Amino acid sequence: MRNTKGQYASPEDKQISGEMEELLGRYLSSLQQQKERTKESTIDTRRREVRYWLAFCESNDIDPLAATTEDVKGYIQVNTHLADTTIGSYYRSVQSFYSIVENDAADDRLELANGHPCPDKRTIDLKQDYDIFENKAEYKLQHDLSAGDIEGVRDGAGEILALKPEQVERLFDSVPGKTRPTKERNEIAVRLNWYTGCRSVELSRLRIENIDWDECSINVRSAKLNVKEHSGQIRRDVYFPEEFRFQLKRWCTRVRHSFSSAAEPNSGRILVTTHKNEMPGPQINNVVKQAARNAGVQRPLRPPNPTPDDEVKEWFVTTHRIRRSAISHWVNDCESLDLHQVRRIAGHARIQQTMAYVEDDDAQIARDYQKAMQ
Numbered sequence: 001m002r003n004t005k006g007q008y009a010s011p012e013d014k015q016i017s018g019e020m021e022e023l024l025g026r027y028l029s030s031l032q033q034q035k036e037r038t039k040e041s042t043i044d045t046r047r048r049e050v051r052y053w054l055a056f057c058e059s060n061d062i063d064p065l066a067a068t069t070e071d072v073k074g075y076i077q078v079n080t081h082l083a084d085t086t087i088g089s090y091y092r093s094v095q096s097f098y099s100i101v102e103n104d105a106a107d108d109r110l111e112l113a114n115g116h117p118c119p120d121k122r123t124i125d126l127k128q129d130y131d132i133f134e135n136k137a138e139y140k141l142q143h144d145l146s147a148g149d150i151e152g153v154r155d156g157a158g159e160i161l162a163l164k165p166e167q168v169e170r171l172f173d174s175v176p177g178k179t180r181p182t183k184e185r186n187e188i189a190v191r192l193n194w195y196t197g198c199r200s201v202e203l204s205r206l207r208i209e210n211i212d213w214d215e216c217s218i219n220v221r222s223a224k225l226n227v228k229e230h231s232g233q234i235r236r237d238v239y240f241p242e243e244f245r246f247q248l249k250r251w252c253t254r255v256r257h258s259f260s261s262a263a264e265p266n267s268g269r270i271l272v273t274t275h276k277n278e279m280p281g282p283q284i285n286n287v288v289k290q291a292a293r294n295a296g297v298q299r300p301l302r303p304p305n306p307t308p309d310d311e312v313k314e315w316f317v318t319t320h321r322i323r324r325s326a327i328s329h330w331v332n333d334c335e336s337l338d339l340h341q342v343r344r345i346a347g348h349a350r351i352q353q354t355m356a357y358v359e360d361d362d363a364q365i366a367r368d369y370q371k372a373m374q
Contacts, residue, residue, distance in 0.1 A: 008056075008060050008071075008074035008075065008077065008078050009059060009060060009078065011055040011056055011058070011059035014051060014052055014055045015055065016051060016054050016055050016058055017058060020051075020054045020055075020057075020058055020064075023054065023064065023065075023109075024047070024050055024051055024054060026107055026109055026110055027046075027050060027097055027100055027101060027110070028043065028046065028047055028050075029107075030100050030101070030104045030106075030107060030110060031043065031046060031096070031100045033106075034100060034103060034104070045089065045093065046093050046096055046097075049089060049090050049093035049094075050093050050094070050096070050097050052090060052093075053075060053090070053093065053094050053097060056075050056078070057071070060074070063113070064097075065101070065110075065111060065112055065113055066112075066113035066114055067098075067114070067117050068114055068117050069117045069118060069123050069124065071117065072091075072094055072117050072118045072124060073124060075090075075094065076090075076091060076124070076126070076130060076132075080130065080132075084132045087126070087130075087132050088126060088132065091118075091124075091126060094118065095118055095119075098112065098116045098117060098118065098119075099116065099119075102115070102116050120371070127333070161316070161321070161324075162321070162324050162325035162328040162329075163297065163317065163321065163322070163325045164325075165325075165329055165333075167295075167297050168194050168322060168325060168326075170295040170296075170297060171190050171194075171288070171291040171292060171295050171297070171317075172187055172190060172191060172291075173295075174291045174292075174294035174295035175187045175189075175190055175287060175290075175291045175294070176287060176290040176291065176294065181255055181258075181259040182259075182274075184251060184255060185251070185255075185256075185259060185271065185272075185279075186287045186291070188247070188248060188251050188270070188271070189203065189271050189279070189284050189287055189288075190287065190288055190291055190322075191240075191244060191247075191248075192206065192240065192248075192270070192271075193284070193288060193319050193322045193323065193326075194322050194325075194326055195238075195239070195240040195241060195244060195326075196218065196220075196238035196239065196240060196326075196345075197238065197322075197323045197326035197327055197330070197345060197346055198220060198238055198323065199223045199224070199281075199319065199320065199323060199347075200281030200282070200284050200285050200319040200320070201223040201281040202220050202221070202222070202223045202347075203271060203281065203284050203319065204269065204271060204278055204279055204280055204281045204284060205220055205221055205223075205269070206218055206220055206269065206270045206271065207267070207268060207269055207270065208252050208266060208267055208268060208269075208270055209266075209267050209268075211248075211252070211270075212237075213245060213249065215237075215239075216239055216240050216241065216242055216244075216245055217237045217238065217239050217240075218237070218238050218239075218240070218270075219235055219236070219237050220235065220236060220237075220238055221234060221235050222234055222235070222236060222347045223347075224347065224349075233344075233347070233349065236344055236345070236347050237344075237345075238345055239345065248270075251270075252266070252270060253265075253266065256270070256272060259272070259274065260272040260273060260274055260275070260276070260277065261274065261275055262275055262276050262277040263277055264277070271284065281319070284319055285318055285319045285320075288317060288318060288319050288322060289315050289317060289318060291317075292315075292316070292317030297316075297317060298315060298316060298317050299315070299316045300312040300314070300315060300316070301314040301315060301316050302314040323346075324357070327342065327346050327354070327357050328357045330342045330345065330346075331354065331357045331358055332357070332358070339351060339354050339355065339358070342354050342357075
């Protein structure tokens with residue numbers, strides 16, 4: 001039952017009454033009739049997670065067939081201690097329950113007294129309302145993984161590990177550097193890594209004369225594509241936010257050439273060292289890794305729990321991780337960017353490479369399709 005302030009409570013366990021079990025069975029039967037091609041794994045997930053919802057309803061004296069949007073929001077609220085992907089899955093199971101019940105024309109018991117409480121983002125938007133990234137396995141945080149999980153994860157694996165935007169932004173204020181110009185150069189490097197999604201060697205290649213200050217873009221040569229096979233894609237434009245323009249321009253026109261004895265004013269590589277006209281990719285990577293340590297988000301991936309004598313062979317936060325995080329953000333969070341645009345910015349030769357950053361959500365596809373066809 002809710003407390004004296006009317007706040008929702010989590011059930012002490014996930015057990016439900018016989019009446020709720022019957023309702024769960026009717027829902028699952030209708031789900032399988034309405035969506036015959038539903039995978040067994042999906043049915044198992046819905047069975048488990050709809051039971052959680054029904055247990056919540058029962059513990060808070062809510063009739064599931066008369067639940068309101070506020071009831072669903074209460075359910076989200078009591079689960080905010082869980083991982084984003086878990087909350088997203090729980091919420092999609094609630095949406096599935098009501099979509100199936102709403103569309104059932106055969107079972108007289110499956111009638112909604114108040115209609116669908118959460119049909120789309122106009123009623124509940126996990127990202128906007130709760131800062132929850134509901135359908136991105138890419139945002140599975142490294143510190144949520146067990147040592148055994150970490151040992152099996154590599155960049156080529158199906159699970160893409162990525163930082164959330166707010167985690168990356170913590171790096172900006174945590175860059176290393178003994179002098180103010182060095183810290184400024186390092187912050188520019190980390191910001192360009194995140195804003196452009198460039199690989200470390202591409203960051204090293206970025207040149208002042210290739211900046212379009214009006215468009216906030218930089219033309220760069222790809223570090224991966226073969227000029228004979230991809231002549232039209234060997235160079236691409238990457239972009240940075242308008243609010244970063246002043247900081248970048250100040251570095252390029254006022255600070256950079258006084259910082260480096262090897263740099264020419266208004267031309268050459270954007271990122272330089274005190275004695276060289278180019279900051280090499282490995283050095284940029286070291287700056288990113290140290291910034292992550294300073295920000296408290298750096299951890300070893302391999303070995304997962306090193307002893308004082310162990311050499312860390314792979315760190316979680318690197319320039320490549322920032323690149324993957326940027327692409328994940330563009331694909332999953334930025335509705336104004338479509339996949340083909342992200343592919344071009346990322347410098348992928350094939351759309352399939354960009355698709356690897358998308359978390360499939362069949363229920364969301366169905367809802368978005370219906371909305372598009374209205």
